[in-house]
Amino acid sequence: MADVRVTYxxxxxxAYLYLTxxxxxxxxxRxxxxxxxxxDGMINLxxxxxxxxxGIEVLAASSKLPEYLLRSAERLDTEGP
Structure with a gap:
């Protein structure tokens, strides 16, 4: 299985899922x-x-993506994991 970089x-x-x-x-x-x-939210391709x-940008990510994915994502805020 390929690894996908995810930032949150x-x-x-x-969240952003990089598919490159x-x-x-x-x-x-584009x-x-x-x-x-x-x-039921904002998702941009x-x-x-x-x-x-x-790539896929997901707004309101906590309601759209599995919690395990967000926990393992590279954090962009200052709170950390």
């Missing part, structure tokens, strides 16, 4: 916001120049 800011309750190689420096060329009504999905 508890203060903002926002850890060493890769890939930039988002962002597609999922319909907030359909997903980032795509590269070739149309490949490179």
């Amino acid at each position: 800011d508890k203060t903002a309750d926002a 190689e850890p060493q890769a420096s890939v930039r988002s060329a 962002m597609y916001p999922c319909d907030p009504v359909d997903v 980032d795509f590269d120049e070739q149309g490949r999905l490179i």
Whole structure:
């Protein structure tokens, strides 16, 4: 199973799932916001120049993602794990 880098800011309750190689420096060329009504929140999909999905931003992450994933995520806030 591949490792996916996940960052989490508890203060903002926002997480980001990186779907690229850890060493890769890939930039988002297009962002597609999922319909907030359909997903009951804000989830944005980032795509590269070739149309490949490179990342997923999840707002209100604590209500959308499993707790174990947020606990193991790289923390971006000052609270720590």
